[in-house]
Amino acid sequence: MAEETTIPIGPQHPSLKEPANFELTVEGEQITGAELSISYNHRGIEQAVRSKSYLENIYLLERICGICSHSHTTAFVRGVEQLLGLSVPDRARYVRTLVAELERLHSHLLWLGVAGHEIGFDTLWQYAWRDREAVMDSLEELTGNRVHYSINTIGGVREDIDTETIDAIRDRMAELSDRIDFYLETVPAERTVQLRCEDVGVVSKQRAQELCAVGPTARASGVQGDVRKDEPYAAYDEVDFEVITAEDGDLLARLQVRIEELAESVAIIEQVLADLPEGELKASQKPPQALLAGIESGDVLSRYEAPRGELTHFIRSDGSDTPERVHVRVPTLANWPTVVEALKGSYIADTPIVVAGIDPCISCTSRIGVAVAEDEATLADATDSGVVGVDESGTDDDPGGYTLDDLREYGIEWYEGGDTR
Amino acid sequence: MSLAVELGQSLFYVLVFPGFAFLFGYALVAEYADRKLYARLQNRVGPPAVQPFADFLKLLSKESIVPEDAEGTIFEAAPIVALAGVLTPILYVPIWSVEAVFAFQGDLIVVLFLLTIPSFALIFGGWHSRNAFGQVGTVRTLTQLFGYEIPFFLACLAPAVAAGTWSVSGIASFVGTRPLYIPVFAIGFAVALLSLQAKLERIPFDVPEAETELVTGPLVEYSGRKLALFRLTKDVELVVGAALLSALFLGGPYPAGAIADVGSTAGAVIGFGVFLVKTLAIVFVLTVLRAVLARLRIEQLVSVFYLWLVPLALIQLAVVGVVGTTEVIP
Amino acid sequence: MRLPGKLVPEALKTLGKDSATIRYPEQSRSMPDRFRGRVAFDPDGCTGCGMCERHCAADAIVVEADGSEISWRYDESACMFCGQCGESCPTDVITMSEEYDLASSDPASFETTHTFER
Numbered sequence: 001m002a003e004e005t006t007i008p009i010g011p012q013h014p015s016l017k018e019p020a021n022f023e024l025t026v027e028g029e030q031i032t033g034a035e036l037s038i039s040y041n042h043r044g045i046e047q048a049v050r051s052k053s054y055l056e057n058i059y060l061l062e063r064i065c066g067i068c069s070h071s072h073t074t075a076f077v078r079g080v081e082q083l084l085g086l087s088v089p090d091r092a093r094y095v096r097t098l099v100a101e102l103e104r105l106h107s108h109l110l111w112l113g114v115a116g117h118e119i120g121f122d123t124l125w126q127y128a129w130r131d132r133e134a135v136m137d138s139l140e141e142l143t144g145n146r147v148h149y150s151i152n153t154i155g156g157v158r159e160d161i162d163t164e165t166i167d168a169i170r171d172r173m174a175e176l177s178d179r180i181d182f183y184l185e186t187v188p189a190e191r192t193v194q195l196r197c198e199d200v201g202v203v204s205k206q207r208a209q210e211l212c213a214v215g216p217t218a219r220a221s222g223v224q225g226d227v228r229k230d231e232p233y234a235a236y237d238e239v240d241f242e243v244i245t246a247e248d249g250d251l252l253a254r255l256q257v258r259i260e261e262l263a264e265s266v267a268i269i270e271q272v273l274a275d276l277p278e279g280e281l282k283a284s285q286k287p288p289q290a291l292l293a294g295i296e297s298g299d300v301l302s303r304y305e306a307p308r309g310e311l312t313h314f315i316r317s318d319g320s321d322t323p324e325r326v327h328v329r330v331p332t333l334a335n336w337p338t339v340v341e342a343l344k345g346s347y348i349a350d351t352p353i354v355v356a357g358i359d360p361c362i363s364c365t366s367r368i369g370v371a372v373a374e375d376e377a378t379l380a381d382a383t384d385s386g387v388v389g390v391d392e393s394g395t396d397d398d399p400g401g402y403t404l405d406d407l408r409e410y411g412i413e414w415y416e417g418g419d420t421r
Numbered sequence: 422m423s424l425a426v427e428l429g430q431s432l433f434y435v436l437v438f439p440g441f442a443f444l445f446g447y448a449l450v451a452e453y454a455d456r457k458l459y460a461r462l463q464n465r466v467g468p469p470a471v472q473p474f475a476d477f478l479k480l481l482s483k484e485s486i487v488p489e490d491a492e493g494t495i496f497e498a499a500p501i502v503a504l505a506g507v508l509t510p511i512l513y514v515p516i517w518s519v520e521a522v523f524a525f526q527g528d529l530i531v532v533l534f535l536l537t538i539p540s541f542a543l544i545f546g547g548w549h550s551r552n553a554f555g556q557v558g559t560v561r562t563l564t565q566l567f568g569y570e571i572p573f574f575l576a577c578l579a580p581a582v583a584a585g586t587w588s589v590s591g592i593a594s595f596v597g598t599r600p601l602y603i604p605v606f607a608i609g610f611a612v613a614l615l616s617l618q619a620k621l622e623r624i625p626f627d628v629p630e631a632e633t634e635l636v637t638g639p640l641v642e643y644s645g646r647k648l649a650l651f652r653l654t655k656d657v658e659l660v661v662g663a664a665l666l667s668a669l670f671l672g673g674p675y676p677a678g679a680i681a682d683v684g685s686t687a688g689a690v691i692g693f694g695v696f697l698v699k700t701l702a703i704v705f706v707l708t709v710l711r712a713v714l715a716r717l718r719i720e721q722l723v724s725v726f727y728l729w730l731v732p733l734a735l736i737q738l739a740v741v742g743v744v745g746t747t748e749v750i751p
Numbered sequence: 752m753r754l755p756g757k758l759v760p761e762a763l764k765t766l767g768k769d770s771a772t773i774r775y776p777e778q779s780r781s782m783p784d785r786f787r788g789r790v791a792f793d794p795d796g797c798t799g800c801g802m803c804e805r806h807c808a809a810d811a812i813v814v815e816a817d818g819s820e821i822s823w824r825y826d827e828s829a830c831m832f833c834g835q836c837g838e839s840c841p842t843d844v845i846t847m848s849e850e851y852d853l854a855s856s857d858p859a860s861f862e863t864t865h866t867f868e869r
Contacts, residue, residue, distance in 0.1 A: 014636045029720070056808035059833040120624050120631065120716025123762060126463035130771040137783075144785035144847070150833045158838060159785065182761070191755035192625055192715035288806065288839070349631070349718045462762045464771040625755075713758040 004032065007348065011040045015118060015352030018362035022355075026348060034343040036336055041363040047404075049326045054080050054154060054295070055288045057323065061313075062148050064328060065364040067110065070096075070103045071306035072328070073152040075313040078233060079302035080154050083295055083317050086284065090235075090277040092156035097235040098272045099143065099151055101265040102169075105176070106135040107307035108216075108258045108265075111359045112183065115255065118352040119196040124187065131179045134172040141165050154291060155283035166273050173266050180262045188256050197251035201342035201354040204249055211337040215309020217358045218335075220257045221249035227305035239271045251357050258359075292321040306331055308359050332358065332365045434522045439511050448656035449473040454701060455659070455708050462712040473656070477649050485645030492549035499546025500643070500650035506538025507657045514664045515593045515673045517693040524590040529581055532589060532665060533574060539654050540566050540620065543629075546651075547639020558638020561719050562629040565619060568726040569626070573616035575734035579609040580669045583741045593668040597675025605744050609737035610670040612730045617662045618707055619722070621655060625714035628722055663703040664696070671699050776852075787834045787847040789827055794867040796842045797823065803836035803845055812836055819869045827853055828861040 004025055011019035019040035025033035045064055049057050061076050062069045074096055081088060088096075109132035116124030136146045142165055143149035151157050187193055203213065208221035218225055226243040228236040244260040246253035284291055297319040304311045309331030316325040335358040342354050434440055452473040460467025487493050513528040515521045521528070540562060547559040581587055583602060584595035596602050619626035629638040643651055667673060674692030717725065773780065782788070790812075799821035801814045811829040815822045837845040855861065 052808060053806075055806055055835070059808040059831060059835065062833075063831070116715070120627060121714070122624070123463050123712045123758060124715075126465060127761075127765075130464055133771070140786065141783040142785075144783070144787040144834065145832065148831070148833065150787075150835075153838075158834075186757040186761070189753075190715070190757040191753045192717065194753070195717060195721050196715055287802075347718055347720075349628075458766075461766050461770075464765050464768055466770045466772050466774060709759065709762060713756055713762050 009351055011037075016355065016362070018360075020355075020360070020362045022343070022351070024343065024348065024351070029347050029349070031343050031346050031348060031351070034340045036340050038336065038362065039366045041366045043363070043366060046326060046328065049323060051322065053289075053321045054292055054323060057326070058152060058154070059148075059150060061326070061328070062150060065330070065361055066147050067107050067361065068103060068306040068308065068311070068364075069148050070099050070152070071304055071311050072313070073150075074100060074234070075302045075304035075306075075311055076315070076326070077152045077154055078304070079300045079313050079315040080295075081283070082300045082302070083298060083315065084154070084291065085296075086155045086291075088156055088283055089280040091160075091279045092281050092283075093235045094272050094276050095157045095159075095161060095281070096152065097239065098161070098169075098269060099139065099149055100234065101268045101272070102135055102139050102142075103149075104265045104307045105262055105269075106132050106139065107359070108262050109135065111258060111307075111356075112187070112255075114356055114359075115251075115353065118356045119193065121193065124193075128183070131176060134176055138165075138169045138172055141168060153282065154288060156281045158281070160281055161276070166276070169269070170273060173269055177263070177266050180259065180266065184256075184259050184263070187259065188252055193255075194252065196350075196353060197255060199248075200251050200346060200350050201357050202248070202250045202345075203338045203342050205247075207341055208249065208338060211341060212334050213309075213338045214331045214334045215306070216254055216257050216261065217309065217338055219243065219245045220253040222247045225310070227303045227310050231303055233304065235272065238275070239268050241268050251353060254357055289321065295319060295321065308332060308361060309334060330361060330364045332361045335360070336365070434512060439516050439522065441508055444508055444511055444657050444660060445653070448653060448660050449477065451660045451663070451701070451704050452656045454704055458705065458708045459712055462709065477653065480644075480649035480652070481646055483645040485647050486642070488550055488552065488642050490551035491642065492551075495545050495549040496642075497647065499542040499549075500647045500654065503539040503542035503546075503654040504650050504657070506535050506542065507654050507661055510535040511661050511664065513589055514661070514668050515590045516664065516696050517674060517689040519590060519594045519597070519674065521590045524588055526591075527587040529577065529587050529589050529592070529669075533577060536620070536658065536662065536665070537566070537570065539658055542654075543639045543651070546643070547641075550639070550642035552642045554635045554641045555639050558629045558631075558635045558641070561631075561635075562622070562639055564719055565622070565626065565628055565722060568723045569616040569619035569730075572612050572726055572730035572734045573620065575731065576609040576613040576616065576737060577665075577669055579734070579737045579741045580606055582738065583745055589665070589668050590673075593673030593675070596670070597672030600672060600676070602744075603671060605740060606670045606737070608733050608740065610666065612734045612737065613666050613670065614703070614706060614710075615730060616726075617666065618710055619726070620662065621659055621707070623707065624711045625717050626722055627716055628719045631716060659704065659707070660700060663700040663707075666703055667696065667699040673699075782849045782851065786849055786851070787832045789848050789850040789853060790825055790830060790832075790836060791846045791848040792823060792825060792863070792865060793844045793846075794821075794823065794865045796844045797821065797865075797867070798842060799823075799869055800841060802839040802841065806835045806839040808833065808835070816869070821867055821869055823865045823867075825863045826861055827863070828858070 004027055007024045007026055009022040009024060010016050011021045021037040021040070023035040023037075024031050045060065049060060052060055058073050058077060061072045064072050109128050113125040113128035113132070116122065116128065139149060140146045142161060143151045143159060151159055203211075203217070203221050205222040208218050208223050213221065213223065214225065222245055224243060224245060227233070228241070229243055241264050244257050244264060246257050295317055297317050299314070299316050302313045302315065304313075311331055312329045314325070314327040314329075315323055318324040339355055339358055339360075342357065343351065346354055436442060453468065453470055456472070457467040487496055510532040512523045513521045513532050515524075544559050544562050544566075547555040547562065550556075580592045580596055580602075583605070584592040586592060586595070596606075622628075622630050629635070630640065631638065635641070640648065640651060674695050676695070799814060799816050803812045804814045809829045809831045811826045811831075813824040815824075832847070834847050837843070837847055853861075
């Protein structure tokens with residue numbers, strides 16, 4: 001079976017819970033080449049953002065992702081606060097850090113479960129998700145919702161934390177800490193897990209840097225990079241924590257890094273709860289519409305370390321209470337190239353776990369950057385690689401850009417020609 | 422005894438006990454035990470007792486589709502052949518007494534052969550479904566088959582060699598009357614358990630079904646009645662496999678004979694109770710095994726069987742040879 | 752040799768524990784105080800200022816004033832339960848209730864309308 005065949009994985013495939021497509025070139029069971037197409041699930045959020053006020057956009061952007069919802073709101077409100085020149089009160093910064101770390105805990109535990117499921121280890125999946133419930137309960141008590149916490153608002157946070165909740169979270173963290181120790185001891189040491197993860201999906205440090213990987217994926221390849229340390233936001237400059245890295249760059253290293261990050265998150269939460277400063281929750285008591293009336297026009301780029309890696313929000317304000325442009329670059333987009341890299345040389349059976357290894361949020365990625373193509377062919381290339389988008393704001397001063405109407409027409413043509421492809 | 426009575430008795434054996442009706446019921450009980458225990462190991466509530474039966478009925482009432490591209494006859498015959506293949510061997514395995522309902526010299530070979538039929542039925546059915554996932558799964562089933570059958574046969578050979586007979590009933594009574602032999606067969610028992618797990622395509626050896634890779638592999642195009650039969654086949658195979666291992670390695674219905682006369686009604690009842698305990702214990706071990714491991718890749722699976730289990734099974738045969746010649750166990 | 756089965760002691764220990772899951776819907780869990788369920792509206796005290804409508808990102812609330820008569824409409828199928836309406840309300844007549852099992856096959860049941868004098 002030495003001849004090469006092409007196997008399509010996705011956009012509908014049992015191991016992918018969201019749509020993405022991999023064209024795998026295989027020799028027998030071994031993958032020799034991989035190509036990736038994404039953006040099957042474009043939701044038009046960036047366009048919708050332009051018709052809503054900054055305040056409403058917090059809730060809209062929160063819904064980009066059901067797992068890192070706090071990441072998106074924090075990144076966005078930080079940008080808006082920068083435009084407004086607001087300084088967030090200490091207590092609000094601490095509460096934001098608390099929710100952010102709880103979110104990281106729940107995201108990593110979720111991933112641990114998913115990774116277990118992908119390698120047929122359903123008991124690990126059930127245990128990880130059971131333990132995750134402690135985090136979800138904490139989030140729900142603190143913010144009022146399990147998934148979309150909606151705790152951020154412009155200039156601060158909406159809900160305070162009382163001593164009862166602090167005690168409840170402390171107790172849960174103590175229990176969770178034991179569980180994390182248990183996972184650290186057993187999961188990477190379990191022989192069948194090693195068989196499936198060791199030397200699988202390897203991305204070297206050099207390749208991780210070249211491909212601009214972010215988050216735990218990059219850190220598992222030995223790349224030091226964490227926005228919480230590099231450009232501290234919220235209360236991260238006041239808490240003590242370590243950036244976890246590993247050298248091997250395989251799935252086992254990613255497993256290790258994520259489990260150790262769980263322990264770091266618990267440590268951060270304990271510090272935040274111990275050092276929580278008293279004070280206001282919001283920078284200004286003015287109603288939001290009055291606050292937003294004073295927004296300056298300008299551009300701002302907000303960076304945030306989401307559980308999956310660096311998340312950026314670019315916000316352009318024209319001085320009105322609706323943003324002129326918000327562009328979101330989610331960490332999964334940065335990590336996709338490493339998947340293509342890691343798939344080469346792997347077995348077909350490893351595809352689910354290699355794809356799951358970066359903890360992809362496939363539909364969150366489906367909004368993609370700005371490609372200003374000179375001609376049809378370049379745009380077609382860009383579409384194939386998923387890097388295409390709308391550059392509406394730039395159309396006037398850049399005639400090479402595609403307007404929304406151009407793209408719509410192009411899209412119709414592309415799909416109509418789809419039968420002959 | 423007249424021919425009519427004898428025929429009636431045989432029909433009863435085949436259709437009611439220990440044949441179809443009993444196996445059907447006990448297979449569902451075993452599935453329930455397996456699922457409930459699996460859920461409890463994972464800290465879940467688990468299904469209610471009637472769930473396996475409810476699932477079976479539900480599947481029976483659903484539309485049973487034959488894909489347009491499939492070879493209709495083979496595709497449709499496969500589940501029936503598979504079920505028939507696993508229902509038959511129970512007649513040669515002792516359940517409540519020393520003797521199975523039908524026993525002859527060499528029935529072990531027949532039982533082992535019949536137990537491979539569901540795998541082949543799955544291969545034919547899956548391949549002729551013409552589904553890509555089904556065909557990849559089929560190739561894996563076939564590869565896996567060559568992996569586990571050899572250690573399974575070698576492991577089952579050990580008690581046969583020790584007992585000097587090819588009859589399951591003969592082996593059961595040999596091991597049952599000499600319980601000291603049970604620890605001697607420990608290695609073979611372990612090999613047989615792992616091979617049975619692979620035969621049943623359960624984690625860590627569920628490579629052909631691999632839900633997250635191949636949906637359910639060969640079964641992917643099966644629906645309704647035919648899927649129900651295949652699922653029932655797996656349950657019956659679990660029970661029959663457990664019964665066979667219990668007879669070969671744990672002495673079947675013994676020590677019932679020590680408490681009451683084997684031929685009497687009380688002896689039969691106790692023997693049947695022992696059978697239930699032993700088979701459920703084997704199901705328990707297989708379920709725990711399924712809960713605590715991750716799925717292997719196909720080439721890892723094959724190397725586990727060839728590099729570890731085949732040599733272990735050979736060591737077992739050597740141990741049996743040494744024990745037999747030195748006559749340390751009377 | 753590294754043998755598999757690191758989870759066996761934990762799995763057997765788990766057998767003795769109570770289930771982590773419950774039989775929903777026969778049993779259900781209690782919601783924390785801050786839980787944001789269906790929007791509850793009390794027309795007493797509403798001034799019809801329309802702040803809830805203005806700040807609703809999902810456009811689930813529509814406030815219309817016809818002379819001294821105010822009509823307050825809420826569509827729970829559009830609502831995304833962020834709670835901003837309650838926060839923006841100057842007279843605190845909007846609160847988030849604990850109701851969460853809102854599924855229904857009757858679309859009309861999602862609409863709530865309150866009509867009252869200012």
